[in-house]
Every structure is written in structure tokens, then in C-alpha cells.
Amino acid sequence: MMMSSLLSVLSTHDIEVAETLIGVIRFLLIFVAARTLAEILVRLSLPTIVGELLAGVLIGASGLHLLLPPSAHASLNEGFINVISSLASIPAEAVPDLYFETFPSLQAVATLGLYALLFLTGLESELEELVAVGAQAFTVAMAGVILPFAFGTFGLMFLFQVDLIPAIFAGASMTATSIGITASVFGELGYLKTREGQIVIGAAVLDDILGIVILAVVVALATGGALEIAPIVKLVLAATVFVIAAIALSRTAAPGFDWLLDRLKAPGAVVVASFVILVLSCFVATAIGLEAALGAFAAGLILSSSKNNHAIQQSVLPLVSLFATIFFVLVGAGMDLSVINPLDPSSRSALIVAGFLLVVAILGKIASGWSFVIDKPTNRLVVGLGMMPRGEVGLIFLGLGTSAGLLTPSLEAAILLMVIGTTFLAPVLLRLVLKDKKPGGGNSIPDEVAADPVGLI
Amino acid sequence: MMMSSLLSVLSTHDIEVAETLIGVIRFLLIFVAARTLAEILVRLSLPTIVGELLAGVLIGASGLHLLLPPSAHASLNEGFINVISSLASIPAEAVPDLYFETFPSLQAVATLGLYALLFLTGLESELEELVAVGAQAFTVAMAGVILPFAFGTFGLMFLFQVDLIPAIFAGASMTATSIGITASVFGELGYLKTREGQIVIGAAVLDDILGIVILAVVVALATGGALEIAPIVKLVLAATVFVIAAIALSRTAAPGFDWLLDRLKAPGAVVVASFVILVLSCFVATAIGLEAALGAFAAGLILSSSKNNHAIQQSVLPLVSLFATIFFVLVGAGMDLSVINPLDPSSRSALIVAGFLLVVAILGKIASGWSFVIDKPTNRLVVGLGMMPRGEVGLIFLGLGTSAGLLTPSLEAAILLMVIGTTFLAPVLLRLVLKDKKPGGGNSIPDEVAADPVGLI
Known part of the structure; x- marks a missing residue:
């Protein structure tokens, strides 16, 4: 509190009320x-996460502008401003500042939620099964990174005459599976503990590691700096040691925790x-x-x-x-769909590039489902579809490319559409594929978890 | 993300890592x-909240400077700065800025916790009993506000020659019971559902309402503005309607909620x-x-x-x-005990004033336990001690007075010591008084709640 008069104290109180x-x-x-x-989607037998993303789109940057991340660079809903201004007796001009100033607190709570979800995913993992499918998960992760990256980058360069660096950015944005969205969808469908579920979760974790490495490489390339091998090797090494340590600890540290x-x-x-333990990890x-x-996922594993x-x-x-x-x-609220209005001629070229990226992004990950060798009955389409959602990871690449001024507006819009498309389509397609099928493949799920996989009561 | 080059993107990544x-x-x-x-205090049969406050003092502004609210105006621990700086490869000078910039997110999470606690307190309230002790709670609240305020203000003026306005501020800072601390202590001791517990909770809620009114009056007085009656009447009316509405809704709205x-x-x-429901309230x-x-407490009641x-x-x-x-x-971390070092001659006068305020604060609230008429066996000392902790509410008055430049350093220190003393002493004295006594007085507590009043499992 740094105020010099009671007048400013008074307005501080009004500001606190407004906040x-x-x-x-x-x-x-x-x-x-x-x-x-x-509630609507549950009655259509679709995962609730689609509803959460849609809710974000509806009230967010593409919709009513009520839930507006500062990165969206849009104007706050006028009605919202007026309600706050009249209820808290502060001038309307001050409302957007307060709104964006307090947004990081909401994002911090959301991040806690993401970590809690990943922690729960780790907790629900069948470690034996996860280790057993390690080789398959590794192949799926590698194929799911290489295929979209290669086809995306070269396709943009040769079909659409995009320059090397932006093409690489767009290709890289298609590599990393969103483990949060994937875990949520599999959890809700009761498929987290199946062989397919474990392969996808394992591959998504490896994807995260590969994503960090690719990010380091792409940024090094784009800044024109010499591409040093040492930091990359160090990252890969650190990631490998970390995952192996977590698996080893789950056998030795969990009894100590219970003690x-x-x-x-x-x-x-x-x-x-x-x-x-979660925070430590x-x-x-x-x-x-x-x-x-x-780290949050590893803590759950441990x-x-x-x-x-x-x-x-x-x-x-x-x-x-x-x-x-x-x-x-918040993920949904950050998506700005206005750039891909098909009625606007200027966004048509973006739509064509977007269509290309979306197809590559979908087919590249689906193909990864056929990349591994296994001697047990496994639904390869479920694995491929599970790898589809890009979510926040794709948005991070988009954010980096945009802020560095590397991407044309049309390429930006195309990447955004790819992210949105894969994020929304994956749960819908998975539900269609799994319709009326009970989880199978050698793993059984305890009834209480199956009845309430990610929710409570 | 508003960055103009990949270099700033890179450093943004480092900043995110540091954050x-x-x-x-x-x-x-x-x-x-x-x-x-x-864990130590549980073994001494003391409530864990004392441990939490002490932990804050140890790592906070009075101790290691590791947990430092921006309002403390102190320097962050050097070791902490060096660890962050070396792990995240950002310059040491940038660490304090990032630390204080991200502190509001921690405070937001803490506020969620306070509201969750008050919501739980409302949920655990026996509404019938709360209404039944309404008259007693009202008397306790009134006595517990008037006695410390009157004796504090006039005592400071006549015994210590303090001016009217600072004396009123100090007197007002002793009026409001901290419902969060009180609820936590009673819950942990298994006394929340006793007649004494319900009187104290009811009185603390009324205190909160009276506190808002007093704050409005004191600020109006201090700014020299005319003391308008209309806004005060409006506040009292709003508070009364709100509490009555919550009690009425609990009979009609809860079935609707279940439906x-x-x-x-x-x-x-x-x-x-x-x-x-919590957020709406x-x-x-x-x-x-x-x-x-x-509102959080009322939601629990509903x-x-x-x-x-x-x-x-x-x-x-x-x-x-x-x-x-x-x-x-965080409450403990915000307390700066260095101003009351008895070895420092300059702080001795503060200590004498502090001693006076502390005695008035303690006796004023204890006396409130004898202010009501009741025909059932009731432990009046438990009621009085339960009203003792001032906690964050006293600190708000202190913050307002300090920032307005109304208080001398010695009076500031005295108010702080009064807040600290009542906050720490109340749980300790309550434990002493209740030692080996089972909750009684006509109310019984379900076993599962008694075994685990505020904790989990």
C-alpha cells in the first residue's frame, strides 16, 4: 500500500471492490x-472438454469478449465494463486496466488446474503397462513428430511458396500433442488405463520432451545463430534421465511417502x-x-x-x-476465429493453407498409430486420434512466431485453424470410433474409476 | 506477447522459467x-493454525525474507535471489521485480482458500442453533466492538496524549474479530458446532458487518468530510437484508439446489x-x-x-x-516484528503503548463473553477468547492508517503487536481452557466431523 492521502485510500477501496x-x-x-x-454434450455422448473449449470460444476473443486473455489484443465487452463501473463506482476507462492486470491470477489458478490434471493422469497410469508399451509409445511419438513436421514444412514450401523459416515454424507447430486435452478425453471416455490410452499418454509425454528440443532448435535457426549441438544433447539427456528417475522412484519413493x-x-x-511432491517434481x-x-505428470507416476x-x-x-x-x-477464449471468416475474400487464402495444414496435422498423427509393432490386439485408429489435439502447445509456437514477426497473417490464421480443428475434432472422432465399445485390450478398469474417471461424484 | 525480436522471445522464455x-x-x-x-504443535495439543502463522513469521518479513508480501517493503533474501538467478539464467537484479510482480497470483490463491474456509464454516453451521443464539451473538458482537473501541480510544487520548484521529484509528483496529482464524481454531478443536462456537461465529459475522460500517465512519471523520448518515444507514440495511436473506434461502434454495x-x-x-453458489453469493x-x-460464509449457510x-x-x-x-x-509473513525489539530503546515507548492496547484488546473481547443473557449452560470464557483474534482485519486498519500518514511509528508498532498478540494468544488460551474437556452444552458433534474437523483424512 503506497498511498499518500486518504482520498487515494478511498479509491483504493473502490479499486479492490472492482477487482x-x-x-x-x-x-x-x-x-x-x-x-x-x-451438460448438453454429455447428453450427446461427447466429452465435456469440448463443451469447455466451446464455452471459451463463446465468451472469449471470438465471441462475447467477456473472457479476454491480454494476449488477444481485443476490446473488452462494453456491457461488462458498464456493469463493473456502475457497481464499483469507478470510471469506465479504468475497468479494462484492472481486468487485464488481474488476469494473471486467473491464469495462475488455471495452471494449477492443468498440473493437477497431469498429476492425476500420472496417478491413474498403470506403470507396468506404461513401461510395457514404452517401445510403442516411443515409435508413435517419433512418427507423430516427424510426419507432420516433414510434410507440413515441405508442403508449405513447394505447394504454397512459403519461405524456409516460416514453413519450419508452421511444421513445428504441428508436432506436439496436447497431453492435457488428450488425458482429459481418454479419462472421460474411461480409456485412460487401456493399452491404447497408455501408449498415447506415453507418446504425448515424449512429444512434450521432443517439443522442447524442437523449440530450442527452431529458435536457434530463426535467430541465425550457429546451431549448437551441445545444448540440444543436454536437453535430451536431462529429459531421459528425468523420466527414468521418475519410473525408478515410483518403486522406491512411494513406500517412503506412505511411511x-x-x-x-x-x-x-x-x-x-x-x-x-507435485511442487517438488x-x-x-x-x-x-x-x-x-x-514434472507434474512425473509426480503422479511416482x-x-x-x-x-x-x-x-x-x-x-x-x-x-x-x-x-x-x-x-481459457484455451478456448484465446482462440480468435474471426480471421477465418469464409465470407471475407482476404481470408480465403488462409483457409486454403489452413485446410492443407489441418489435413497434414490429422493424417500425420493418425498415421503414427500404424507406426509401431505389437503382438497384442490394439486399436491403432484410437492411438492415432488420441495423438491429434495440439491445443496450447501449438498456440505457444504460434505465439512465438507471431511475436517474432516471422509469420504472414494468412499463415498465422492457418496455424490457428489447425490447432482449433485438431483440438475440437479429436474428442468428437474418438467418441464416434469408440461408440458402444467397452474399453478392452487386456486391461480392466476398476468400476469406481470407470464410473467417474476424471470428475467427482 | 508483445515482443519485437526473437532475442526478446528468448529472454521471455527465461523470464517464464524464472517465474x-x-x-x-x-x-x-x-x-x-x-x-x-x-506437526510439532499437534503433538503439543495446540491448533495447527498457530504453526501456520509462526511458519509465516519464520520465512516472512520478520524472519528469513523468503516469503515477502510487496506491502512489507523489505529486501528479498539474497540466497533466494541467487538460486533463481543461476537456475533461470536471468540477472540477479531482475529477480525481485519478478518476485513481487507474481505475488498477487499467490494472494489470489490464498483468498480462494479463505473463502473456501468460510464457506465450509457456513456449511458446518447448525442454522437452527445459529438463529437460536442470534440474540446472544448480537450482544457479544456489540459489546466486543464498543468496549475495545471506547477504552482504546479514550485510553490512548488521556493516558498517552494521542490525538483524536489516530486514537480513533487504533481503537477501531481493535473492533473486528477475524472470522477466518476464529473458525479455524474452533473447527480444529471440534467446537464449531457447540453453543459457544455458534455464538462466536455469529458474533464474528456481525463484527464483520460492524467493521465495514466503522471503517466508513472513521475514513469519513479522518478526511474531514461531513459525517453523512445516509450511506451508513444504507450499509447497515444492506448487511441486515443480506444475512436474513441467506437464512431464508437456506430453507427454500437448498432443496432447489439438490433438485x-x-x-x-x-x-x-x-x-x-x-x-x-459460492461465487454468486x-x-x-x-x-x-x-x-x-x-458472501462466502452466507453461501455455506444457504x-x-x-x-x-x-x-x-x-x-x-x-x-x-x-x-x-x-x-x-501469508498473514504471518506480513507481520514485521523487528519494530518491537525490546533491546532497542526507541521501541520501548511503542512496547508500553502496545502493552496497553493488547490488554484492552484482550479484556474487551473477554468481557463480551459476559455481556449476554442465556438460560442454558454456556462457557462464557470460551466465547470471550473466541472473539479475541484480530488477524487480517486489524491489519487492514493498520494499513489504511499508515498509508494515510495518520499514525506515529510507535502507534503503528503498537497496533501491530496488538494484532499479533491477540492472533497468537487466542488459540493457545482456548486450548488451555478447553484442555481435556469434551464439547458440551447441549450440542453433539457427528463423530466423523469431530475426528477430522477441518482437515482431510
């Missing part, structure tokens, strides 16, 4: 929109101790140059063999239900 | 410190629907000029008669265990 109002209205909008659409838990007497021990991952999200696994899941579920919803609504 | 590291290390510090102390819940099919319905409270915290009460409690508990802990650690 509180903005915060609660944003929560209200997110949950009412997301749940309304989720500690038995000795803790203060209430809330299970959820707090799990959170400490995120710290180690970030400190050695990997994504914190990878605790997956704890005898308190069920209690941990129960305590994480409310966090996932609340905050992962915010994350996915 | 993630700062965020996860803060979580780690908070939870490791809070849980270590909580809706039966029809919702998407997973996670219980926790999300409860959160929507906070919105209404804020919109009519009341504290959002009051849903307390829902047949899903137990399921709602189970889904809220993890949020409370994680995020309310952060809130209380």
Missing part, C-alpha cells in the same frame, strides 16, 4: 458457460504431502530445463504405487474439476 | 514450513455447482457494498441444509487444506 467483482464475474461466466455446454504419511498427525496430511523439472507440466493412491486421487479431483475447467475455457 | 521457479519454490517453502510447525444436482450429468457436478455481497468474505452437505464438505476440504494454509502463512 473482486471482476474476479467473481469471470468465475461465474466460466463455470456457467462451461457447465451448460458440458511418512503414517507418521503425520496434523489434519489434511494426504492432500498437502501430495501437493509438496515441478521444481526439479524446471530447474533442469524441462517443462513444469512434465505416487501411483502409493497405497494411499485412492485417497490422493479423491483429494485431487475437486482441484481438477474446478481449475482444469478454467484452463480449458 | 515458474519462483512460484514453485514459494509453494514449497510455505508448505514445508507450515507442516513442520503444524438441480439430481439432473446434472456431467462429472464433477457437486463441487462445481457449489463453487457457482460473493458477487451479491460485493455488489451491495459488503465484504466478499461475508447450502448447509442441502442433502448433499457431506459430499460438498468432502470436495471443499482439499481446497481448505491447501489454500487456507497459504492464507494464514
Whole structure:
């Protein structure tokens, strides 16, 4: 509090009221929109995550401008501004500033939700099965990275005369599967613990690692710096060591965790101790140059063999239900669909390039489902479709390329459409393919998990 | 993302890494410190909240400077800066800026925790009992506001020759009971559902309302403006209508909530629907000029008669265990005890004034326990001690007075010591008074709640 007179104290109080109002209205909008659409989609037998993304689109940058990430560079809804301004007695001009200033807090809560979801995914993983399908997951990840990257980059260069660097950016934006969206879809369909589910989750984790390496390489290329091998080797090494360490720890550290838990007497021990492991793992991952999200998944893996696994899941579920919803609504809210209006002639070339990228992005990942050798019955189409959603990872590439001024507006729009298309189509197609099929392939799912895979009660 | 070159993109990546590291290390510090102390205090039969406040003092502005609210105006721990700087490869000078820039996100999560705790307190309230003790709660609230205010203000003026306005500020800072701390202590001791617990919670809620009114009056006085009666009457009216409406709604709205819940099919319905009611109630409270915290408690009251009460409690508990802990650690971290070093001669006069305020603050609230008429056996000392903690509400008054330049350093220190003293002493004294006593007084507590009042499992 750095104020020099009581007048500014008074206005500080008004500002705090306005900030509180903005915060609660944003929560209200997110949950009412997301749940309304989720209820409709559940009745159409579609995963609720599609509803959450759609809710974001409806109230976000492409829709009502009520939920507007600062990166969207659009104007806030006038009605929203007027409501806040009149309720909190502050001038209307001050509302957008407060809105965007407080947005990082919402994003922080959403990130907590994403990490909680990845932690839960790790917890629900059948580690034996994940290790057993390691070779298949590796092949799927490699094929799912190489095919879209190669066809995307060369296709743009030779079919659409795009320059090398932007073509590489667009190609790279198609490589990484969004593990959050994939885990959510498989979880909700009750397919997380099947062989297909485990291959996809394993491959998506490897994709994340490959994505970090590709990002380093592409940025090095684009800045014209010498392409140094040493940092790349270091990254790959760090990632490999991290994943192997997590798998090894799940056999030795989980009993130690249980031992500690038995000795803790203060209430809330299970959820707090799990959170400490989660945060610790995120710290180690970030400190050695990997994504914190990878750390969250690894923490879940480590605790997956704890005898308190069920209690941990129960305590994480409310966090996932609340905050992962915010994350996915924010992903939808950040998408600006106005650039791909087919009635606008200037966006038609973008639509053609977008169509090309979308086809490459879909076929490249679907093809990865046929890239591996396995002697057990496995639904390869489910694996390929599971690898499809790009989500936030594709958006990060788009953001980097745009902010560096490397992409033409038409290529930007095309990449955005590719991300949106793969994100929305994957759950819908998966649902169509899996319609009326019970999870199979040698793995069984406990009834209580099948009844309520990612939700609570 | 507003960057003009890939170089700034690169450094943006480094900044993101630094921000993630700062965020996860803060979580780690908070939870490791809070849980270590909580485990020690549980073994001494003291409430864990004392451990959480102490943990904040240890790592906060009075201790290691690792958890440092921007309002503390102190320098961040050098070791912390060096660790972040070396791990994220950003210059050491940039670390404090990033630290303080990202602090509001932590505070937002802490606020969510406080609201979740108040919501849970409302849920656990026995509404019949709360209404039954309404008259007693009202008397306790009035006495607990008037006694410390009158004795504090006039005592400072006549014993210490303090001017009228600063004396009124100091007096006002002693009026409002911290409902968060009080609810947490009573919950942990298993005393939330006793007659004493309900009187204290009811009185603390009324105190919150009176606190808002007093704040408006004091600020109006201090700015020299005419003391208008209309806004004050409006506030009192709004508060009264709000509380009565919440009590009325709990009889009519809870069945409607249950009806809706039966029809919702998407997973996670219980926790999300409860959160929507919570947020909606906070919105209404804020919109009519009341504290959002009051809205959170009212939402709990409204849903307390829902047949899903137990399921709602189970889904809220993890949020409370994680995020309310952060809130209380932050309260402790914001306290700067260096101003009251008894070895420093300049702080001795502050200590004498502080001692006076502390005695008035303690006796004033304890006396309120004898202010009501009741025909059932009631432990009046428990009621008085329960009203003692001032916590964050006292700190708000302190912040307003300091920022307006109304208080001398010695009076500032004295108010701070009063807040710290009442906050720490209340749980300790309550534990001493209740030692070996089972909750009684006509109310019984369900075993599962008594075994785990605020924690989880």
C-alpha cells in the first residue's frame, strides 16, 4: 500500500471492490458457460472438454469478449465494463486496466488446474503397462513428430511458396500433442488405463520432451545463430534421465511417502504431502530445463504405487474439476476465429493453407498409430486420434512466431485453424470410433474409476 | 506477447522459467514450513493454525525474507535471489521485480482458500442453533466492538496524549474479530458446532458487518468530510437484508439446489455447482457494498441444509487444506516484528503503548463473553477468547492508517503487536481452557466431523 492521502485510500477501496467483482464475474461466466455446454454434450455422448473449449470460444476473443486473455489484443465487452463501473463506482476507462492486470491470477489458478490434471493422469497410469508399451509409445511419438513436421514444412514450401523459416515454424507447430486435452478425453471416455490410452499418454509425454528440443532448435535457426549441438544433447539427456528417475522412484519413493504419511498427525496430511511432491517434481523439472507440466505428470507416476493412491486421487479431483475447467475455457477464449471468416475474400487464402495444414496435422498423427509393432490386439485408429489435439502447445509456437514477426497473417490464421480443428475434432472422432465399445485390450478398469474417471461424484 | 525480436522471445522464455521457479519454490517453502510447525504443535495439543502463522513469521518479513508480501517493503533474501538467478539464467537484479510482480497470483490463491474456509464454516453451521443464539451473538458482537473501541480510544487520548484521529484509528483496529482464524481454531478443536462456537461465529459475522460500517465512519471523520448518515444507514440495511436473506434461502434454495444436482450429468457436478453458489453469493455481497468474505460464509449457510452437505464438505476440504494454509502463512509473513525489539530503546515507548492496547484488546473481547443473557449452560470464557483474534482485519486498519500518514511509528508498532498478540494468544488460551474437556452444552458433534474437523483424512 503506497498511498499518500486518504482520498487515494478511498479509491483504493473502490479499486479492490472492482477487482473482486471482476474476479467473481469471470468465475461465474466460466463455470456457467462451461457447465451448460458440458451438460448438453454429455447428453450427446461427447466429452465435456469440448463443451469447455466451446464455452471459451463463446465468451472469449471470438465471441462475447467477456473472457479476454491480454494476449488477444481485443476490446473488452462494453456491457461488462458498464456493469463493473456502475457497481464499483469507478470510471469506465479504468475497468479494462484492472481486468487485464488481474488476469494473471486467473491464469495462475488455471495452471494449477492443468498440473493437477497431469498429476492425476500420472496417478491413474498403470506403470507396468506404461513401461510395457514404452517401445510403442516411443515409435508413435517419433512418427507423430516427424510426419507432420516433414510434410507440413515441405508442403508449405513447394505447394504454397512459403519461405524456409516460416514453413519450419508452421511444421513445428504441428508436432506436439496436447497431453492435457488428450488425458482429459481418454479419462472421460474411461480409456485412460487401456493399452491404447497408455501408449498415447506415453507418446504425448515424449512429444512434450521432443517439443522442447524442437523449440530450442527452431529458435536457434530463426535467430541465425550457429546451431549448437551441445545444448540440444543436454536437453535430451536431462529429459531421459528425468523420466527414468521418475519410473525408478515410483518403486522406491512411494513406500517412503506412505511411511511418512503414517507418521503425520496434523489434519489434511494426504492432500498437502501430495501437493509438496507435485511442487517438488515441478521444481526439479524446471530447474533442469524441462517443462513444469512434465514434472507434474512425473509426480503422479511416482505416487501411483502409493497405497494411499485412492485417497490422493479423491483429494485431487475437486482441484481438477474446478481449475482444469478454467484452463480449458481459457484455451478456448484465446482462440480468435474471426480471421477465418469464409465470407471475407482476404481470408480465403488462409483457409486454403489452413485446410492443407489441418489435413497434414490429422493424417500425420493418425498415421503414427500404424507406426509401431505389437503382438497384442490394439486399436491403432484410437492411438492415432488420441495423438491429434495440439491445443496450447501449438498456440505457444504460434505465439512465438507471431511475436517474432516471422509469420504472414494468412499463415498465422492457418496455424490457428489447425490447432482449433485438431483440438475440437479429436474428442468428437474418438467418441464416434469408440461408440458402444467397452474399453478392452487386456486391461480392466476398476468400476469406481470407470464410473467417474476424471470428475467427482 | 508483445515482443519485437526473437532475442526478446528468448529472454521471455527465461523470464517464464524464472517465474515458474519462483512460484514453485514459494509453494514449497510455505508448505514445508507450515507442516513442520503444524506437526510439532499437534503433538503439543495446540491448533495447527498457530504453526501456520509462526511458519509465516519464520520465512516472512520478520524472519528469513523468503516469503515477502510487496506491502512489507523489505529486501528479498539474497540466497533466494541467487538460486533463481543461476537456475533461470536471468540477472540477479531482475529477480525481485519478478518476485513481487507474481505475488498477487499467490494472494489470489490464498483468498480462494479463505473463502473456501468460510464457506465450509457456513456449511458446518447448525442454522437452527445459529438463529437460536442470534440474540446472544448480537450482544457479544456489540459489546466486543464498543468496549475495545471506547477504552482504546479514550485510553490512548488521556493516558498517552494521542490525538483524536489516530486514537480513533487504533481503537477501531481493535473492533473486528477475524472470522477466518476464529473458525479455524474452533473447527480444529471440534467446537464449531457447540453453543459457544455458534455464538462466536455469529458474533464474528456481525463484527464483520460492524467493521465495514466503522471503517466508513472513521475514513469519513479522518478526511474531514461531513459525517453523512445516509450511506451508513444504507450499509447497515444492506448487511441486515443480506444475512436474513441467506437464512431464508437456506430453507427454500437448498432443496432447489439438490433438485438441480439430481439432473446434472456431467462429472464433477457437486463441487462445481457449489463453487457457482459460492461465487454468486460473493458477487451479491460485493455488489451491495459488503465484504466478499461475508458472501462466502452466507453461501455455506444457504447450502448447509442441502442433502448433499457431506459430499460438498468432502470436495471443499482439499481446497481448505491447501489454500487456507497459504492464507494464514501469508498473514504471518506480513507481520514485521523487528519494530518491537525490546533491546532497542526507541521501541520501548511503542512496547508500553502496545502493552496497553493488547490488554484492552484482550479484556474487551473477554468481557463480551459476559455481556449476554442465556438460560442454558454456556462457557462464557470460551466465547470471550473466541472473539479475541484480530488477524487480517486489524491489519487492514493498520494499513489504511499508515498509508494515510495518520499514525506515529510507535502507534503503528503498537497496533501491530496488538494484532499479533491477540492472533497468537487466542488459540493457545482456548486450548488451555478447553484442555481435556469434551464439547458440551447441549450440542453433539457427528463423530466423523469431530475426528477430522477441518482437515482431510
